[in-house]
Amino acid sequence: MSEDLYRDITDFAHDTPGWVHLLAEVWTEAGLLLFGVLFLVGWWRARAFDSRLLAIAVLAPLGTAFGYVVSELLKSVITEERPCRAVAGAAPSLVTCPPYGDWSFPSNHSAIAGAAAVALVLAWRALVWLTIPMAVLMAFSRVFVGVHYPHDVATGLLLGALMAVLFVKLLTGPTRALADSVRGSGSAAANWLAGAGPAVPEPPVRRRRRQAMHRRS
Template sequence: MDSLLDLSDRLYLDVADFAHSTPHWFQWLAEVWTEAGLLLFGVLFLAGWWRSRDGSSRLMALALLAPLATAFGYVVSEGLKSLIDEERPCRAVLGAPAALVECPPYGDWSFPSNHSAIAGAAAVALALSWRGMVWLTVPMALLMAFSRVFVGVHYPHDVTAGVLLGALVAFLVMRAAERPVRSLVETARSSRSSAVVWCAGRGPRAHAAPHASSHAHASPYASPHADRPERSRHGAR
């Protein structure tokens, strides 16, 4: 265990030295990304909900569960952090260069990384609710985790544990709650409240209804040849 922590210390120093060797604009981007990544995940949650309003009840249930599963990932991470009093590397590692951002106050412990837990949970939750998003969300989560080491406020093992913990919690919550939430969505879509229906979406029937209506208005007695021009009785001359 001590050897793994020593390895994490060395990796932290290597990343910190690398961070200080990069241009100021790159450092600024890393600082911004540690928080902006969370906002981008929030935007993706909203987009996932919106696109699911015309989808199946299962799709809507997963879209609604995605932010909830991410919140669970954060809660579990925060609970574990309160049990493990690991000091931040920006104070604990001797000889380390100054962090690029202000070192969190004493008592705001380091293990695991809450940012990384949220990122890992959001990446998995979005991938489960929005097929194909895994190619975007997983790189986003890994970049966010790395940025926490880059700016100097977490060890590599903090962010690794955070990503894995958040991803596991989100996966379990999505799987366990999918069926009951899907039932709630089906109930909401049959509600008499227009606000509730708008939030839950009308599902695939919203597209099927206009299509069926157009066929219903067509005359059942119309001849399939009605649009053809009438031939001359005497034929062509």
């Protein structure tokens, strides 16, 4: 079934204009770069929030890397051949078929995309409408250009997402404690890295005293 779907998608790919081929090829790498930019923006944004959110923002790229490592380990055990060499009668891949030994299952690009998409949502929920479609399109592009089966990319997405969630959930507590320590150090470098956190409201009694002194003056 996966082979039939692979043939259908690659046949469809060959019927699309050349600029679509180029866009699909470029998007695989451009999407990874965009995720990297979002990691940086998410960290910078989290500096103004509590230490828990800062911890999640810091762990997001690390969780993505963990998802990639697990994917690569699994790939080295399963050693599935690439469809661009294994599927008889399929249209030629739009890009050069990876060399023998660069196995197909699961898709590393899809694992990274799934991990990054979910990790970013954990740190910044509003991004769900951006990162999830990005990840799905990145995964689809790997089948579109002919270097992965559909089950490679589907598994990669799910595996990456699961590993990122587990990584972030398990390490949020210790990382939050570390963020509290960094913020409490008082150094300028620490303040730049971790931010000051949310503003602490002034106690009502102190505020009333300050307002009374201001009126008297």
